[in-house]
Amino acid sequence: MxxxxxxxxxxxxxxxxxxxxxxxxxxxxxxxxxxxxxxxxxxxxxxxxxxxxxxxxxxxxxxxxxxxxxxxLPLIRDGRWLFNTISTLLFIGLFLLCAYFAFKDLPKFGQPIMRVAQEYIDKGLGKTGAANIVASIILDFRGYDTLGEATILFTAVMGVLAVIRKVGRINEE
Amino acid sequence: MKNKEVGMTLIVKTITRLTVGLILLYGIYIVLHGHISPGGGFAGGVIIALSFIHLMLAFGRETALKKLSQAQASVLESLGAIMFLTIGLLGLLGGYFFFNFFLHKGKPFALFSAGIIPLCNIAICLKVGAGLFAIFAVLVLFKGLDEEK
Incomplete structure (x- = not known):
């Protein structure tokens, strides 16, 4: 509720x-x-x-x-509100239709299929020694995924630092 | 506080001086206890970055960058990334990538337990905290340059 x-x-x-x-x-x-x-x-x-x-x-x-x-920043209000509203409603309807067919086969809320996860829950503490099951999954069983996530963040930081760096702005002047 | 113009008002500065250490300490606690209680490297790293951002918002960017300059933040971020990758590669000694190579894993619920997981948490904390602080510092510097023109 x-x-x-x-x-x-x-x-x-x-x-x-x-x-x-x-x-x-x-x-x-x-x-x-x-x-x-x-x-x-x-x-x-x-x-x-x-x-x-x-x-x-x-x-x-x-x-x-x-x-x-x-x-x-000024609020942009052009005169195409009718087209905008209709296309928004159309896309919401399309999304709900696709979601209806896609979510029909999912298990019920709160009753997941515990095929792989059950093994993690059973053996997580014994195999890794970590009391927090989330830490044992993201850093041990699925360490590879976390490495990918870390790479994404690293690339994002490098990108921001490269775009907004001081050298380029000084040369510009 | 030689320059009264920098940063926010006296009330904000006093409260910040009292709370910023506690925020930093809470971030370190979240990181080090990531394998026992909810939290972990990512959340703790962001809390540590927020403590420095708090300092920067209250006292102006000079004070915060004196504590941790942007170049130092970049070095720390790269250090965290290399540390995480090294821990993963060291697992190859035991057989496969990200192998939990400590044979004695310690008692559950102890601070020194769970093999490589606390080390990974510290590496991710360095990476996330320093990286997000570097992004914020760069955005603030960028804004300052615009105002000077």
Whole structure:
């Protein structure tokens, strides 16, 4: 029940974020969606994800506010609202149709198929010695995946540092 | 506080001076206990980066960059990446990639347990914390350059 209320709150905050005119208020509404998601993870008993989501949300909020504050970006409202609304509704309908066929075969909510995961839960503590099952999966059984994730972050940081570096800006002048 | 213009007001600076150490300590706790309690390298690294960002927002960028300059952050980030890859490669000694090569894994729920998992957590924490701080520092420097023009 709390989960449905939280999801409704998140949908409402997302609509506010899209529709509101002030840019700062829009960023804060996006932050509200993220905090709602963090609470939803907590209700679904995934504290690892909740901590990560909360912390990353705060960092993103700070960066977005730093990037958007003091800049009066005008709201663009062209005259094609009819076309925009119709195409949006069309795509939402298409998504719901595809989701209906795709999600029909999934197991019921809260009753996953525990084919591989059951073995991790049974043998995780004995094989790795880590009391936190999430840590034993992401850093031992699935260490390869974590290496890929680390590579993505490394590439992103290198990309940002290369694009916004001081040398290029000095040469430009 | 020689220059009163830099950073935010006195209230924010006083509160920051009290809390920033606690935030850093909490981040280190989350990283080191990643294999026992919820958390782990990623979340702890972001908390550590947030403590430096907190310092930068309150006191201006000079103070924060004096504690950890952008070049140092880049070095730390690369160090974390190499450390993580090395731990993975050392597993090849025992047979396969990311092999948990400590034979004695320790008691469960002890701080020194679980073989390579705490080491991996520390490596990821260095990578994520230093990387995100470097991104934020670069964005702030970029903004400062724009204002000077």
């Amino acid at each position: 709390e989960l449905q209320l939280l999801l409704l709150f998140m949908v409402f905050a997302a609509i506010v974020a899209v529709q509101i005119e002030d840019l700062l208020s829009s960023v804060i509404a996006v932050g509200a969606v993220g905090l709602g998601l963090s609470l939803a993870f907590l209700i679904l008993k995934a504290p690892d994800l909740a901590i990560t989501q909360l912390v990353v949300e705060i960092l993103c909020l700070i960066i977005l506010i730093r990037a958007t504050i003091n800049k009066d």
